[in-house]
């Protein structure tokens with residue numbers, strides 16, 4: 001009987017408490033390569049709780065900033081080492097035909113969370129471009145244009161960056177008509193108002209929708225409602241009709257060129 005995710009999490013956490021990065025990484029990677037747990041469980045039941053516990057221990061003064069760095073760097077090694085398993089999971093699902101660029105705004109160093117989100121988009125059949133921490137505005141615009149992406153996803157962990165992020169998102173929308181611009185991350189847990197049109201509240205639903213469309217084929221996305229909507233106009237039309245929830249942004253499942 002393979003290890004449970006709880007047992008893996010405890011073993012990785014114990015190794016990190018001993019500052020033993022090699023053992024922590026080996027246990028996590030072997031749990032996936034042995035098939036005991038899959039990548040999605042490793043992320044949601046092992047790595048995310050482990051880093052949140054690290055943050056709570058730091059806030060409680062039970063762990064130091066250097067130990068937080070050690071833990072987050074060990075997690076980064078694990079994430080990079082299980083990437084082949086992410087690509088295998090991706091190969092097992094139909095491609096959605098959609099692409100997404102993922103980045104953290106300027107001065108935001110917390111990109112581990114977004115890195116996990118990028119893998120989730122990959123495993124749901126999207127083409128992903130991960131730019132990571134502290135990405136200048138103009139570089140996001142240039143990349144989005146050059147790569148012809150359908151969506152841009154920004155992550156923020158520190159709420160003191162949200163004012164700048166608001167301007168950032170509005171400028172991106174103006175510069176990238178027809179491209180979805182979505183946000184997410186821990187910073188929104190404390191400041192959700194004002195981000196209803198932007199925040200992905202339910203990533204499963206968004207990825208599920210795109211997945212359903214890919215499986216059912218183009219006729220689901222294309223056709224009925226779209227005909228009446230031109231890029232950009234769609235957004236305004238819907239605002240008029242009903243309050244817009246970004247849980248599953250409505251045109252998430254329609255490739256940009258089909259809008």
Ligand code: B12
Nearest residue numbers: 051055072109110111112113155158159183184185186200
């Ligand atoms: C690791 C860490 C760091 C690392 C970052 C490593 C890296 N490259 O990512 C380092 C050491 C660099 C760092 C620095 C700092 N940090 Co720090 N950091 C943390 C810590 C411990 C863990 C964060 C993490 O990786 N969590 C694990 C990931 C997987 O979870 P996550 O980020 O929540 O992401 C998940 C979801 O939110 C979601 N998600 C994330 N992004 C998105 C985007 C979308 C679109 C969607 C749908 C979902 C989504 O999916 C992820 C997986 O489930 C947190 C504590 C905590 N409780 O989280 C503090 C924390 C985030 N840091 C904090 C602070 C204050 C700082 C510093 C200012 C400290 C300092 N004085 O230097 C600096 C700021 C640097 C900067 N300019 O940004 C505070 C933020 C407080 C606030 N709300 O503003 C926290 C909460 C600690 C605390 N308890 O106060 N930090």
